[in-house]
Amino acid sequence: MLKIGCHLSIADGFLAAAETIVRLGGNTFQYFSRNPQGGKAKPWDERDFQNFTDYAKTHGIENILCHAPYTLNCCSIHSETREFAKMIFTDDLRRLEHFPHALYNFHPGSHTGQGVEVGIDEIAEILNEVLYPEMKTTVLLECMAGKGSEIGRNFDEIAAIIDKIQCKDHVGVCLDTCHVFSAGYDIVKHLDEVLEEFDRKIGLERLRAIHLNDSKMPFASNKDRHARIGEGTIGTEALVRIINHPKLKDLYFYLETPNEEDGYAAEIALLKKAYRW
Numbered sequence: 001m002l003k004i005g006c007h008l009s010i011a012d013g014f015l016a017a018a019e020t021i022v023r024l025g026g027n028t029f030q031y032f033s034r035n036p037q038g039g040k041a042k043p044w045d046e047r048d049f050q051n052f053t054d055y056a057k058t059h060g061i062e063n064i065l066c067h068a069p070y071t072l073n074c075c076s077i078h079s080e081t082r083e084f085a086k087m088i089f090t091d092d093l094r095r096l097e098h099f100p101h102a103l104y105n106f107h108p109g110s111h112t113g114q115g116v117e118v119g120i121d122e123i124a125e126i127l128n129e130v131l132y133p134e135m136k137t138t139v140l141l142e143c144m145a146g147k148g149s150e151i152g153r154n155f156d157e158i159a160a161i162i163d164k165i166q167c168k169d170h171v172g173v174c175l176d177t178c179h180v181f182s183a184g185y186d187i188v189k190h191l192d193e194v195l196e197e198f199d200r201k202i203g204l205e206r207l208r209a210i211h212l213n214d215s216k217m218p219f220a221s222n223k224d225r226h227a228r229i230g231e232g233t234i235g236t237e238a239l240v241r242i243i244n245h246p247k248l249k250d251l252y253f254y255l256e257t258p259n260e261e262d263g264y265a266a267e268i269a270l271l272k273k274a275y276r277w
């Protein structure tokens with residue numbers, strides 16, 4: 001079965017978000033650990049969590065994906081920003097231990113002028129401080145479009161970060177179709193070659209989730225502007241090939257398309273219909 005969902009708010013709790021995704025036709029969802037700009041997380045609500053867990057079991061929700069706030073930057077030139085990133089990371093990971101096998105996705109960071117090598121070292125340094133062998137969560141590095149001084153614009157940079165991490169068992173990758181297309185990986189015409197390169201440099205076993213987005217921007221533009229499925233430069237056909245690819249078909253897919261609920265429901269329905277496994 002296709003594991004598909006979209007980005008949802010947990011302002012009304014985990015149970016409410018789970019009910020929403022089921023209503024939209026999905027079986028997983030992504031949520032921000034806290035306000036996307038950073039700030040405080042909602043206090044942990046054990047009762048909501050228990051209700052969510054029961055509901056998830058009976059409604060085919062195997063797992064959900066937590067997304068770190070956008071402001072988290074593990075490789076800023078400013079040490080206060082790096083300290084803040086470490087604090088948020090630690091706090092988010094502590095909460096996620098409530099879940100049996102959570103996924104935590106984050107943007108590797110922007111080196112803000114320090115250079116890629118320093119950036120990679122600083123990201124790995126924070127990961128080595130916050131990851132620990134007994135943890136149950138898997139932390140996912142998201143592939144980025146490469147705007148500004150973003151790190152993770154290619155598979156080499158992602159591989160270089162993972163290479164420096166001690167707790168490698170707890171590290172994976174999230175591939176965002178809009179981002180990689182903008183970064184210059186032609187998933188429209190050369191999906192197999194892109195996946196071969198991913199496998200060679202990172203290892204496909206690390207790929208755990210896909211952000212399924214179309215792109216408003218041209219190929220290799222390094223711009224990060226998501227479009228609705230079929231309304232961008234990637235197109236429905238290429239995105240359908242991705243969900244059906246034998247090496248990708250069992251991953252979790254999340255829509256981060258500019259949509260309201262009815263738009264998400266329509267995209268989920270389209271993708272479920274096109275899924276041939």
Ligand code: FE
Pocket residue numbers: 067107142
């Ligand atoms: Fe993201």
Ligand code: FE
Pocket residue numbers: 142176211256
């Ligand atoms: Fe994304």
Ligand code: ZN
Pocket residue numbers: 176178179224225226
């Ligand atoms: Zn994006």
